[in-house]
Amino acid sequence: MGNMLSSKEAEDDNWKSDARYAMESGTYCIICGGPFDLEGDVYNLDPKEPRYQWVYDFRLLGHTHDVERHRATSGNNRPRNTSSVEDVFLSERASFSMSGAGIFEVVDESGTDDIWYNTLWYKPASTSSLFALHEACIETSCRALDRLRGGATPSLAMLYQFLNARFLASHAHAHPKDDTANDIFDLCRVSYSCGPRSVLAMTRLEWWGGEYDRFYANPLDIPDxxxxxxxxxxxxxxxxxxxxxxxxxxxxxxxxxxxxxxxxxxxxxxxxxxxxxxxxxxxxxxxxxxxxxxxxxxxxxxxxxxxxxxxxxxxxxxxxxxxxxxxxxxxxxxxxxxxxxxxxxxxxxxxxxxxxxxxxxxxxxxxxRIWSVIEEALIHGREWPPAQRRRDSGFEVSKT
Ligand SMILES: [Zn+2]
Structure with missing residues (x-):
């Protein structure tokens, strides 16, 4: 009996969801914890359903002077930058390459060729990184930052600075082989009262129960x-x-x-x-x-x-x-x-x-959930204090 339990526990310990594999390969969104591709061993899920298509819409966010350091292919062509904010690079809608871990493709300025990039790439001397993010997560986060830290800085620039500061701080304090160093918002954690913070924290039983569905629901388009x-x-x-x-x-x-x-x-x-x-x-x-x-x-x-x-x-x-x-x-x-x-x-x-x-x-x-990930990190985080927090953050009416 003891052996059976031990082997069961060991099996559970070793079990990883597709989302967790996506995280370890750097092909996930660090804001929501979701992947950019739902193909795979996800139970009872049809990746072609319209309600899941927002997951496939993502872009690369980085610093204009540093984006080439994350380039995985040679060449002199440059990527299109859709950002009008100074120093901020926001690619066209990107695609995911199966040719390597953490490789993303974006169209170049001519629109005829693709350039490949590595995201979430870190070395001790790094001062900036490149992030692949769902468009829905970019918009939700920008709205949250604008509201909670609003000021002269454009929200897209705030988002990049915020992510980059947390990313660098997380890696600076992590063991080189720590596969959760990219988890800058504690998305692998389970909240005692609210359950998993993302699909990354779900158990096998929760996957079997279909609890991933709410994490894969479109946060922008809510017809109901x-x-x-x-x-x-x-x-x-x-x-x-x-x-x-x-x-x-x-x-x-x-x-x-x-x-x-x-x-x-x-x-x-x-x-x-x-x-x-x-x-x-x-x-x-x-x-x-x-x-x-x-x-x-x-x-x-x-x-x-x-x-x-x-x-x-x-x-x-x-x-x-x-x-x-x-x-x-x-x-x-x-x-x-x-x-x-x-x-x-x-x-x-x-x-x-x-x-x-x-x-x-x-x-x-x-x-x-996504809004509160940003909000909680702003309230409790110390990595990014360039602006004074607005006094109206964390709005509550419960005491009225
Ligand atoms: Zn996301």
């Missing part, structure tokens, strides 16, 4: 997003809009509290939602003068100012769902605050989570 939010609204309709309830105070107004309500109505139009919420929380008097009505939460979700990782919510489409349904309550009864509170979450516990999240689109789940 409005239907999901509509269902959350319906499920939340019984909750009270406590943000707009009457607050009584016996204290005399002091300082800014003496300003008329009409002036606060004007001031709040110039403030981001988080500042409005802070103003609302300052005192009981301001809670009355700066109320957080249903429209505040709805409009903040609509324009992305409340939760920047939800930048594409079509409120009109949600209203259409309501009109086409048999639901009798009016849109003014909807509890947008409760929805905003729920959607502030980006890491979802495996068990015991809110039942309203049960029908969450997999693409939305994956977008939240």
């Amino acid at each position: 997003l409005e239907a999901f939010v509509f269902n959350v609204l319906v499920a939340s309709s019984h909750e009270q809009d406590s943000g707009s309830k009457m607050v009584l105070t016996m204290q005399e107004p002091r300082g800014i509290e003496r300003l008329p309500t009409e002036l606060f109505d004007i001031i709040r139009t110039y403030l981001p939602p988080k500042s409005v919420i802070k103003l609302h929380r300052t005192s009981k008097t301001l809670a009355t003068k700066v109320p957080l009505h249903n429209a505040f939460w709805r409009d903040g979700l609509h324009d992305g100012s409340l939760h920047p990782h939800i930048w594409d919510l079509d409120i009109k489409r949600i209203e259409t769902f309501r009109q086409e349904s048999n639901i009798t309550f009016s849109a003014s009864d909807w509890d947008w605050r409760s929805v905003a509170k729920l959607l502030a979450m980006k890491r979802f516990p495996v068990t015991g989570r809110d039942a309203r999240l049960d029908d969450m689109p997999l693409g939305f789940w994956n977008r939240c």
